[in-house]
Amino acid sequence: MSTVPLFILNDYEDGTYDFPPIDIPDGATAADFSIHRCTSNSPTIWPLQSTIVSLWLESSIDGGDWVGMGEAVMPGGISTFKGNELEWAKTGGGLPEGINRRVRGSIQVAGGPLYSEANLEIS
Amino acid sequence: MALGVGVSSKGRSASSASLATTGVATQASGSLIVTGAIWSSGSTFSSIADNKGNSANYVQISTELSWAFSNGARARMYYCPNAAGGAGHTVTWGLSGATTITAFMVEITGAALASPLDLANRQTDNSSPFVSPSIVTTNAADILISMFGGDSGSNPATHAESTGFTIQTNANETDGSSFWTGCLATRIVAATGTYNSSFTESGGGFTNVWIAAFKEAAGGGPTVYNRKPFGTPIFQSRVIQ
Numbered sequence: 600m601s602t603v604p605l606f607i608l609n610d611y612e613d614g615t616y617d618f619p620p621i622d623i624p625d626g627a628t629a630a631d632f633s634i635h636r637c638t639s640n641s642p643t644i645w646p647l648q649s650t651i652v653s654l655w656l657e658s659s660i661d662g663g664d665w666v667g668m669g670e671a672v673m674p675g676g677i678s679t680f681k682g683n684e685l686e687w688a689k690t691g692g693g694l695p696e697g698i699n700r701r702v703r704g705s706i707q708v709a710g711g712p713l714y715s716e717a718n719l720e721i722s
Numbered sequence: 723m724a725l726g727v728g729v730s731s732k733g734r735s736a737s738s739a740s741l742a743t744t745g746v747a748t749q750a751s752g753s754l755i756v757t758g759a760i761w762s763s764g765s766t767f768s769s770i771a772d773n774k775g776n777s778a779n780y781v782q783i784s785t786e787l788s789w790a791f792s793n794g795a796r797a798r799m800y801y802c803p804n805a806a807g808g809a810g811h812t813v814t815w816g817l818s819g820a821t822t823i824t825a826f827m828v829e830i831t832g833a834a835l836a837s838p839l840d841l842a843n844r845q846t847d848n849s850s851p852f853v854s855p856s857i858v859t860t861n862a863a864d865i866l867i868s869m870f871g872g873d874s875g876s877n878p879a880t881h882a883e884s885t886g887f888t889i890q891t892n893a894n895e896t897d898g899s900s901f902w903t904g905c906l907a908t909r910i911v912a913a914t915g916t917y918n919s920s921f922t923e924s925g926g927g928f929t930n931v932w933i934a935a936f937k938e939a940a941g942g943g944p945t946v947y948n949r950k951p952f953g954t955p956i957f958q959s960r961v962i963q
Binding site: 674682693 | 731732733734735736737738739740741742743744745746747762773792793809810812814819820821822873875891899900901
């Protein structure tokens with residue numbers, strides 16, 4: 600698995616933030632947007648449920664048309680899964696088969712500022 | 723047109739109030755779209771929609787399944803008959819609040835355009851192999867769709883089915899704590915009978931298994947011409963003297 604930094608740990612005011620196309624290695628099967636969430640150990644990261652992050656991910660093959668590969672609407676605050684606090688929350692899906700694939704996307708922040716960081720995890 | 727499987731896709735999020743499956747190219751019209759999702763029980767179902775104008779036509783399969791183990795989860799399935807399609811077709815699940823959700827979608831071709839569902843059932847299963855309820859189909863040419871929802875923490879969680887289903891799309895953990903695992907599988911049958919699905923999942927323990935049968939479109943399969951029995955006289959011959 601490889602991790603591509605998208606947004607460094609910082610304050611992000613309300614608005615839309617794009618990340619440019621990222622080349623995906625041939626053979627990769629999934630790409631997930633991963634964002635740092637609030638936990639008991641990191642309470643200053645994205646602490647408010649009222650700070651909403653909306654995510655759009657797209658993929659393309661051989662420089663062709665972009666198609667959606669993931670959308671999510673995420674409020675802040677502590678989130679749990681199977682009883683455990685989520686430190687990094689991922690959203691994504693399967694990559695289309697092919698070579699010369701790329702992924703791009705954007706997040707929209709509302710109710711911010713958002714204090715967090717995000718990566719693209721390719722596996 | 724005989725039953726067939728088109729494209730399939732999935733989506734997953736560790737924390738979201740809505741989730742869209744990855745866009746795929748479905749045929750322009752006439753497909754059956756089947757979709758299912760598993761999500762953590764803290765949120766309730768809100769909506770099902772797609773981006774090709776079919777949102778009002780999704781029909782729920784059976785009823786929602788919810789269970790308390792594995793910290794609680796819910797699952798639903800829907801189908802949309804005679805769907806409009808095209809490039810970048812996504813199905814979006816909406817919930818009452820952000821939670822962990824995994825969703826699947828598969829396109830079926832050659833299904834009946836109206837009232838395609840033959841029958842369906844679902845259950846939870848805590849012991850491997852994880853099996854669906856058995857269903858007795860009423861229509862000879864059916865396609866069986868089975869959704870398996872697991873709770874594996876393995877990285878990845880591998881899935882297999884042993885009664886003749888083909889897994890079309892597969893959601894595996896990437897780090898053991900991020901998503902609900904599972905898969906969507908299909909099997910085409912040519913005769914009425916009793917059918918179920920049986921899955922294994924590495925690291926799985928508390929699961930839900932669904933099975934739904936959908937009918938082939940009338941006139942599907944190869945065309946058979948009605949012929950007279952061999953030897954039937956077509957005309958009477960007489961000797962003219």
